Amino acid sequence: MTATTTVTGSQDAAPDARPPRRGNLLSKIAAPYKQSHGVQRFMLITGTVLSLAFILMAIFAPLIAPYSFDTYQDAQGRFPQQGAPTSRNHWGTTVQGFDVLSRTIFGARTAVEVVLLAVIFSIAIGVPLGLISGYVGGWVDRILVLVMDALFAFPYLLLAIVAAFLLKNTIDSGIVTTAIAITVVYVPQYFRVVRASTLSAREATYIEAARAMGARPRTIIRRYLFGNVIQSVPVIGTLNAADSILTLAGLGFLGLGIQPTEAAEWGYDLQRAVADAGAGIWWTALFPGLGIVLAVTSLTLVGEGLNDVLNPTLRRRRVNKPRITSYTMNESGAVGPASAPEVEEDVG
Amino acid sequence: MSAPALSLRDLRIWYGHERGAVRAVDGVSLDLMPGETVGLVGESGCGKSTLGRGVLGLLPEGAGHAGEVVYQGRNILELKPKELRALRGPDLGMIFQEPMTRLNPLMKISAHFEEVLKIHEPELGKKEARRRALETLRGMGIPPTRYHQYPHEFSGGMRQRIMIALALVLRPAVIVADEPTTALDVLVEAQILRIIADLRRNFDTALLLITHNLGIVAEACDRVAVMYAGRVVEQGPAYDITTKPAHPYSRELLRSTISLSTTKLHSIPGAPPNLVTPPPGCRFHPRCPDAMKVCAEHWPPTITTGPARRSECWLHASEDIPAGLEAPLEREALAAAEEA
């Protein structure tokens, strides 16, 4: 959901996306929810509600969580280490004596921050590159495609690992650097999708017409292509957001993510929980893990739901079988005679 | 007179749609005699393809049906899926419009033939099946050397001939050909039509030839049924209808045909009606140059207009028109009806 809002927002910021005029922002966001039905609608709405819940949890984490993510004591003194769930620490405590519930809630905040940054960075880099590559063509296109394909073929987690490793050793490891490491992974995806739709939109008649009227390439890209091509971005944006939560957690689990003192991060907490598992301590693993699963699932539901609605090729005709009641139809007379008595006689 | 090979009785096929039922086929009665070729003509979207598929019981999900498709005394629409499947192929064959996408790209031509023969005539054995397939293919002008090739290695015309052979190899009693030549170029079209004409002579196959091209009808068919908005508005011998149409729609359709002698292009004004809420009365009245007041209010009767000819039009039932409704339909009404 985060990604969707961002994308549609930036699209509206370019007010002269003239060609196929689309309605205002609100009705555009609402459209997929209105158009969908059945299982799709259920998926889409469940996903949206859960995603919104996560975002709210992230924003209001300090209000919701009983303690801060790095609190190891309260008025009664220090928390126990690896303490089982009690009324003091509802979801138990970690090996470092932190409150699991608080860390899980604050983990949502970290995830939202990193993912938001990563999606914005990837779109800001991938979309313009794809547009230029697709529209300009020639050797610029060829080189970009070569590099992006190479990055795309590479195991994405390894790419993020290497990026995080290098950034960590040279700059720092924090929310921004982790977001950059994740960005490296997703830029090629936006690039490919945007380039492909640019190539096909380039041949569209209204763009040809604009070119025939002498519009400069810059104008064509900005005014005509951008508005159209950007439509494919919400779906990948949402799915990538889901994916980048996994990448973030993966980095954290491998110790390449955010410093534990800077923020609570689910992946890091799970890394610390590996040792606990051997002792049968389940609460340190279960809750941050569930945080990841739920966050990724809800974003995926939104992305897949959007995809189903926006790409109707897969949609099945979901309509009720018509009941053929020729005589009653005839009597009502509202729709016109479905069959005239003469015909029945003629046949009979 | 012998019994018809296939007989449609007041057949209706309606699709479910968000805005209501689409009456693609709405009360069609038609007979196919053994060895006879019947042309089914009409504009696109008049329900003729739906009718063709309905004959094989190939209806999309969410389609409702009523009436009967009688084959060998049984209504095939009432059959169990398994019984229906057994009929498809050996009894009821189908040739489709786009030969390019109708063969499984991963299966060799030989595999296609072996598959159907094994399913419907398992007693044949591999050798005999192969002989039958090659013989049928040879009849279509496909050399045996290409038996083991993949569909993508053939041209469109050849693929259509393969599709025809695939239908004929089981020697069905009835074949539905849905615009078999529309996707092909003119020379190939002539070739396919010759094959279809031969079919009529050499087999006892009844053929329902669906087309929008009246030229094909005149050339290849014994009888014609003209379809408009889900109804057969006129049917009769091909020669009679293509020379002396009785229904205004047949006449207009004929006038729109382009031929060498065409000096001025003619088209029927307006568009085929929306099949969810078709116009009241005669469905053609909004576009009919001969429309009377009665046409917009009452359903036209089916009238015998000549030997073996029937037409569904008030023009031939002038004595039944209620008083005061013979007057021509006024222009405004025409425009309004079209709007609706």
Next chain:
Amino acid sequence: MNRGGSLRGYILVRIALMIPMIWVLLTVVFLMMRVAPGDPISATLGGKLSPDELARRQAALGFDRPILLQYVDYLWDVVRFRFGTTITDNQTIGSIIIENGGATLTLTVAALIFALILGLPLGLIAGRFRETVPDAAIRVFAILGYAAPPFFVGLLAQLLFAKNLDWLPASKMASPIVQATAVEHTHILMLDLAIEGNWDGVWDVFRHLILPATTLGLLVMGVFIRLVRVNVGQALGGDFVEAARARGVPERRVVSRHAFRNALVPVVTVMGLQAALLLGGAVLTEQTFSWPGLGSRLLQYLNNRDYIGVQGLITFFALVVVVISLIIDIVNALIDPRVRY
């Protein structure tokens, strides 16, 4: 013969196309490892060695030379399958691959088999009965399989099956005794034990394999289900499927022979990306289960900031990905005759 020739031609063309791909990947790896200021030696050992000693080691490995020469050296080394010697424990990358590659191979292959056995039928069912309750259930299962990271699934599996129920071992690749008695032939432990006829040992490794392979398999299975579902759905609406129905082909055969087989073509096409997912997931799974594979080694060098170790293993992974995509292209050509042209 015609077809055989064109298949050979196709494979040759694919191999030729592999070369620029490898070159680009190697260049990307090289650039990434060198955009960082300083050279691998000072990055790894900086602060631990005296400046003189650092300079000596830099010179010994050629890191004092111009970057362009180093780049050419790197490419030339990779062509000869020399990926370098690690700085921190002085092992060649080649020996590491031989020593630990077998474990990663065992894990990924087992996970792939699991994902295929479970994912293909489930995807087929979901695609066949689209927008019904089974479809929705399978879809949610697929999403969950993908959304649950391997280290979380792995931890839960350890808690449940190893700790609580005590059915399976929680980590490592084999019991110490089996590990100690194994004789190395292929460096793939399971095979080595089988060659020796040590079936108890094979069973022991198999038991150790179940949890990690399932964990990693679930991740890939989710993707398989989605792919197969979408493609079976599309194929079932296809023209040739309707034509097959019109010839009276039974529905079961329509689904299995016509729709499923055609749906597999695009699934195989994107299998290369699954290989990437599998490799990435393997690093996480190995870490979770202390599985002695290449992922664990990579992590060791990451933590020790051993630039040569990281660069060498990453280079190797890049080559593996390219080779897998080549194999997939060839498999694709074998099942889809259209590809060869």
